[in-house]
Amino acid sequence: MIVIGISGSPRRDGNTETLLDRALAGAEAAGANVEKFVLCDYEISGCIECNDCFESGTCTIGDDMDAIYEAIERADRIVIASPIFFMGLTSQMKAIIDRCQCYWALKYILKEKFPREENAPSRQGSFIGVGGTHGENLFDGAMKTLKYFFDAIEAKPREDLYVLVRGVDDKGEIEARKDALEDAFESGRKLAESA
Numbered sequence: 001m002i003v004i005g006i007s008g009s010p011r012r013d014g015n016t017e018t019l020l021d022r023a024l025a026g027a028e029a030a031g032a033n034v035e036k037f038v039l040c041d042y043e044i045s046g047c048i049e050c051n052d053c054f055e056s057g058t059c060t061i062g063d064d065m066d067a068i069y070e071a072i073e074r075a076d077r078i079v080i081a082s083p084i085f086f087m088g089l090t091s092q093m094k095a096i097i098d099r100c101q102c103y104w105a106l107k108y109i110l111k112e113k114f115p116r117e118e119n120a121p122s123r124q125g126s127f128i129g130v131g132g133t134h135g136e137n138l139f140d141g142a143m144k145t146l147k148y149f150f151d152a153i154e155a156k157p158r159e160d161l162y163v164l165v166r167g168v169d170d171k172g173e174i175e176a177r178k179d180a181l182e183d184a185f186e187s188g189r190k191l192a193e194s195a
């Protein structure tokens with residue numbers, strides 16, 4: 001069982017990454033092999049809509065996204081972690097999602113299967129979201145995007161395991177939210193344990 005966590009926060013060791021670390025610790029406690037990717041350490045272009053992937057099912061840009069593609073294809077479980085910026089995902093996270101247009105093309109234009117080994121565990125996706133405010137609709141935009149992202153990469157969205165944390169703004173503020181840290185750990189554990 002391979003669980004990858006992708007952080008889209010531009011702030012290293014901020015609230016999002018702290019929660020992601022807890023989730024990956026939970027997955028590891030359940031026996032999974034875990035890997036973390038922090039997007040602000042990568043140079044990743046947005047999608048340029050060249051549509052090369054409509055022919056090949058792969059992206060021809062060639063940058064640090066190649067490491068993320070490789071991880072996404074290997075992963076059994078994917079945890080997307082992002083702060084809310086302007087009611088949506090960060091630009092770092094949105095860039096990799098848009099670059100997964102090649103998987104959308106593979107599925108809906110070329111009508112081919114997502115590259116997976118035979119008998120691999122089911123693919124599932126989860127989300128950790130953090131925002132500074134308390135708005136009821138704070139995560140709606142992010143969750144809508146993730147619904148279509150998980151569909152493109154053939155991962156079942158585990159909305160029951162999403163960890164959505166409101167009212168956390170300053171760096172380190174999450175440390176005082178023991179409930180959220182515990183929820184993230186449990187979410188990661190259950191994600192890795194479920195069939």
Ligand SMILES: Cc1cc2nc3c(=O)[nH]c(=O)nc-3n(C[C@H](O)[C@H](O)[C@H](O)COP(=O)(O)O)c2cc1C
Pocket residue numbers: 009010011013014015016017083084085086087088130131132133134138168169170171172
């Ligand atoms: C550019 C920018 C836009 C933001 N937009 C929102 C927003 O729309 N709603 C909200 O509740 N918080 C917003 N925030 C606050 C962040 O979501 C919050 O500070 C979060 O804890 C940051 O997580 P991090 O420490 O992982 O970077 C914004 C912050 C920045 C820098």
